[in-house]
Amino acid sequence: MAITSNSSIRCLIINNPQSGSWNISINAPEGVKFHCELGTVPSKDVFDTIADTYKVQDDAIDQLIPPFIGVTDAILIGNKTDNVSVPAKDLLYLFTTVALGQDSVSVGSQQIPLTQEQEKLCGRTFVSDLTKIFTRKRSVEDMVVEDMVNEEVMPIVATTTKRRKTEKIPALVTWNFEGSKFDNSGRSPWTPISHWFTQQEDQEGVKKFPYEVYIACLQECGTLPSNVELMEEDVEGIRGLCRYSWKVNASPESERVTRAGSRLPVQILYYPWDTRGNRVNLAIVSRMIFSSLYIPPLNDNLRPLIGIQYLGSHYFSIHAASGGGGDAVTLLKGAYQEVSNSPWWVAGDFNVEPDELQGRLNQQVPLINPIICPPNDITRPKSGKHLDYVVREPDAQKIVGDVFFSKYDQIADHRPVFYTLE
Numbered sequence: 219m220a221i222t223s224n225s226s227i228r229c230l231i232i233n234n235p236q237s238g239s240w241n242i243s244i245n246a247p248e249g250v251k252f253h254c255e256l257g258t259v260p261s262k263d264v265f266d267t268i269a270d271t272y273k274v275q276d277d278a279i280d281q282l283i284p285p286f287i288g289v290t291d292a293i294l295i296g297n298k299t300d301n302v303s304v305p306a307k308d309l310l311y312l313f314t315t316v317a318l319g320q321d322s323v324s325v326g327s328q329q330i331p332l333t334q335e336q337e338k339l340c341g342r343t344f345v346s347d348l349t350k351i352f353t354r355k356r357s358v359e360d361m362v363v364e365d366m367v368n369e370e371v372m373p374i375v376a377t378t379t380k381r382r383k384t385e386k387i388p389a390l391v392t393w394n395f396e397g398s399k400f401d402n403s404g405r406s407p408w409t410p411i412s413h414w415f416t417q418q419e420d421q422e423g424v425k426k427f428p429y430e431v432y433i434a435c436l437q438e439c440g441t442l443p444s445n446v447e448l449m450e451e452d453v454e455g456i457r458g459l460c461r462y463s464w465k466v467n468a469s470p471e472s473e474r475v476t477r478a479g480s481r482l483p484v485q486i487l488y489y490p491w492d493t494r495g496n497r498v499n500l501a502i503v504s505r506m507i508f509s510s511l512y513i514p515p516l517n518d519n520l521r522p523l524i525g526i527q528y529l530g531s532h533y534f535s536i537h538a539a540s541g542g543g544g545d546a547v548t549l550l551k552g553a554y555q556e557v558s559n560s561p562w563w564v565a566g567d568f569n570v571e572p573d574e575l576q577g578r579l580n581q582q583v584p585l586i587n588p589i590i591c592p593p594n595d596i597t598r599p600k601s602g603k604h605l606d607y608v609v610r611e612p613d614a615q616k617i618v619g620d621v622f623f624s625k626y627d628q629i630a631d632h633r634p635v636f637y638t639l640e
Contacts, residue, residue, distance in 0.1 A: 311341030330529055336508055386430035388639040390533065392565040392606055392619075394437040394598075394632035405629050408443050411436075411503060412466045415484050429636050433528060434503040435535035435565040441496060442488060453487070456512045459524065462486040464503070489524050500524050502535050513552035516545050523549050523564065525557075532557040536566035543570035547578050547585075550609055554585045558611070565608045567632065572607055589614045593635045595621035606635050615640065 315337040322331045332340065391414065395407040414431035446462040453459045464484050485507045492498040504526055511525035511532065525534035534553050538546040546568050553564050568575055572592040579588055589610040597606035607619055619635040626633055 308338055311338045315341040336506070339508070340506060387428050389429035389431050390433045390435065390563065390565060390608070390637045390639055391429070391431050391634050392435040392437075392535070392567075392608065392637075393634040394537070394567045394606060394630065395439045396630040396632065407436075407439075407626075407630050410626065410634075412443075412464075415503070415505070416466050431636075432505055432639060433526075433533050434501075435533065436501040436503065437535060437537035437567045438498050439488075439501045440499060442486065442501075446486060449485070453510045454512055456489075458491075459487070459489050459510070459512060461507060461510065462488060487524055487526055489522065491521050498537070500535050500537060502526050502533060504528055504533075511556060513549055513556060516548055520545050523553055525553070525562075531561040531563065534562070534564040534566075536564050536568065538567065538569045540569055543568045543575065546570060546575060550579070550588060551585045554588070554611070561614065562611050563608055563637075564610075565637070567606050568609075569605055571604055575609075585612075587612045589616050591617050591619060591637065593619040593621045595623070595633075597621055597633050597635055598631060599623075599627060599633070600631055606632055608635075608637050 315332070391411075393407060393411075411431075411434055414427075414429065414434070442462065443464060446464045448460060449463050450461040453461055462485065464486050466484055484503055484505050487502045487504075487507055487510055489500045489512075490496065491500060498521070500521065502524060506528065507526045508529070509527040511523075511527070511534070513523035513525070513534070515522045520539055521537045523534045523536055525532055527533075532553075536546070536549055538544070538549065550564055553562055572590045576590050579585065579590075589612065591608040591610060593604050593607050595604075596602055597604055608617075610616075617637055619637050621633050621635050623633045
């Protein structure tokens with residue numbers, strides 16, 4: 219049930235409602251008008267201000283959605299959601315997505331609405347995270363809130379005011395980690411990756427770092443961060459291919475944090491190809507993964523392509539064979555044949571110079587005239603070569619990758635390369 223009054227809204231989702239007549243009493247000040255609907259998902263336009271504020275405000279909303287500021291209410295989700303019917307869960311997911319203002323995705327100046335299925339997937343991630351926040355152990359002063367959470371009725375109340383975001387360039391980054399495993403020393407390449415997704419201050423400084431990263435294509439990415447949560451294993455029936463939620467932590471220097479630290483859940487598609495050394499693995503990090511793809515290798519000794527759909531485009535992470543990238547053309551043809559009717563990006567370590575790869579591609583059918591987008595500098599200092607870049611579908615715009623180096627040379631033998639997303 220959704221109740222709206224002016225710009226305020228309340229929504230109640232009730233577990234296992236009994237059949238029969240229901241009487242609902244609402245006390246409102248004289249002259250206040252309100253509107254009540256059953257079984258509906260409200261528009262985000264009604265989320266503006268709500269008078270009441272729950273004690274859990276800082277522990278919940280600000281942890282989950284750092285891009286928003288001025289939140290005056292929280293979301294409360296009961297911990298007894300296992301028995302909720304599928305339609306009720308879908309409503310819960312949809313409402314949560316709308317309540318948090320996440321029913322669309324910003325890519326640069328574009329605001330692209332999500333489909334209903336995408337909203338459900340997004341809401342499922344938020345609900346999972348919020349439920350864990352609310353059901354963890356609390357201090358005595360929070361017991362009243364905990365009692366509310368344990369009720370059979372799950373109230374959801376939220377409002378958001380968007381922060382004025384510093385204008386940054388939407389970007390994709392590709393980076394070969396050199397097999398670095400995740401650690402907490404700050405020297406893992408996963409650390410700057412988390413900075414780029416949260417736009418928090420790092421050694422470059424927020425104002426100096428020009429990009430807002432939406433997608434990261436990673437090679438030799440070792441082990442995953444310790445705070446990932448498995449969402450789906452053997453994705454698309456591919457053994458070992460898994461999807462994770464990663465709760466990226468913001469530092470105290472970031473623009474908006476709470477006492478618990480802000481968190482932005484992003485998703486990781488991860489393929490542990492290196493089953494022995496656990497070093498030479500593939501991953502894609504994205505704000506949301508709507509579907510996953512897998513292009514098989516030529517043989518078991520070579521690596522596949524893994525890919526995701528993000529809005530209307532497909533993005534793949536490639537790590538071609540060492541010693542010249544002999545399988546790069548085959549993998550590119552596989553990507554082209556899989557998603558030829560939509561824009562696609564293959565980003566990663568091709569192990570071959572762009573000009574040499576172009577010569578090989580000039581003789582290939584049906585992959586005719588793909589667009590190679592070279593980096594603007596050396597990407598592997600040890601060999602002095604340009605190995606990390608992007609290949610796009612025929613007729614796409616040719617763009618040049620921006621190579622970042624200096625401090626990153628100390629934690630990996632390849633340099634990250636940034637590409638502006640259109």
